[in-house]
Amino acid sequence: MDFFQKLSEIAGDAPHCKNEPMSRHTTFRVGGPAEYFVRPDTGQLPDILKLCRQYGVPSYIIGNGSNLLVGDGGMDGLVIEMGADETEITIRDTVMEVPAGVLLTKAANAAAEAALGGMEFAAGIPGTVGGAVTMNAGAYGSEMKDIVSSVTVYDSYGAKKRIMAEDMAFGYRASCIPANHFIVVSAELKLYPGDREEIFARMGELRKRRMEKQPxxxxxxxxxxxxxxxxxxxxxxxxxxxxxxxxxxxxxxxxxxxxxxxxxxxxxxxxxxxxxxxxxxxxxxxxxxxxxxxxxxxxx
Ligand SMILES: Cc1cc2nc3c(=O)[nH]c(=O)nc-3n(C[C@H](O)[C@H](O)[C@H](O)COP(=O)(O)OP(=O)(O)OC[C@H]3O[C@@H](n4cnc5c(N)ncnc54)[C@H](O)[C@@H]3O)c2cc1C
Missing domain, CATH: 3.90.78.10 (UDP-N-acetylenolpyruvoylglucosamine reductase, C-terminal domain)
Structure with a gap:
């Protein structure tokens, strides 16, 4: 069996194909085709990583493609797009566990609904939680490092690890994720109790500022x-x-x-x-x- 047949076996109903235009997966709306593309369930990742190793196929993880410029000639290998359902967000007291593929906007809304403050800054950033943790995304004086308490990742051998915030090497738009070839699976965010209406109002105000200042x-x-x-x-x-x-x-x-x-x-x-x-x-x-x-x- 060739690589794609094996990938199909693992992916099952999860979207996967050959020659997928990356212009469909980047907010710049440009980029040639990915040789192979999959949007797997998180549990399928270890088998997919193993397959890539067996066949010597390079892989690249994307979230919402909101910080990427993909060349017109496309990408060799497998593009793995992290997706997830926001219903998978869990909240215990002031701690929110969010799968990597959830959009920041949805995570920020869930936090606000639960009257948890601290994530308002992220509401207008059009990335996923995984992309935001990787990039240490930030705005209006706050960044992901201020709210992340731990991050669960797969290493390139498909082993699951939990990295505490102090070991994430967060810097300006940087973290330890790319250099270690980790895949962010979920993030635990430490928020604080607040007033639901005030949190929504602050998010609305920041969104308005973005709309006024940004194209x-x-x-x-x-x-x-x-x-x-x-x-x-x-x-x-x-x-x-x-x-x-x-x-x-x-x-x-x-x-x-x-x-x-x-x-x-x-x-x-x-x-x-x-x-x-x-x-x-x-x-x-x-x-x-x-x-x-x-x-x-x-x-x-
Ligand atoms: C209109 C607009 C406004 C923006 N405003 C801001 C802003 O205010 N502040 C800010 O910081 N950024 C901003 N950005 C940039 C972008 O939204 C952020 O960098 C965001 O965090 C990227 O997330 P993503 O899911 O789109 O990641 P992608 O663009 O898909 O990927 C970015 C990087 O993260 C890696 N990555 C993604 N997901 C994972 C994962 N699960 N595991 C491992 N690696 C992963 C990718 O390999 C890549 O290296 C803006 C972008 C746009 C289009």
């Missing part, structure tokens, strides 16, 4: 560059005269220069070229080197 009407991957020490990427880009700068269908947002947007049918190559042009110009004008926050993967 949410266009496909993007959020802030394209990391915040350089002592500066704001968006301001540097604007002051370098790059507001509205275009390469094909890719554009520096005029609403928020920290966002590169897919304004009009951009290719991944155009987005990457624009990012390179921005880095070069900001370096030239301000002698500051911008670093992508967005992860560039696959073949360009």
């Amino acid at each position: 949410l009407e266009y496909p993007s991957a959020g802030s394209t560059f990391k915040r350089p020490d002592g500066y704001y990427a968006g301001k540097l880009i604007m002051d370098a005269g790059l507001s509205g700068y275009r390469v094909g269908g890719a554009m520096v947002s005029e609403k928020h220069c920290g966002f590169v947007i897919n304004a009009d049918g951009a290719t991944a190559c155009e987005i990457r070229q624009l990012m390179e042009d921005v880095i070069q110009k900001v370096e030239q004008v301000f002698h500051v080197t911008l670093e992508p926050e967005v992860k560039l993967i696959g073949k360009f």
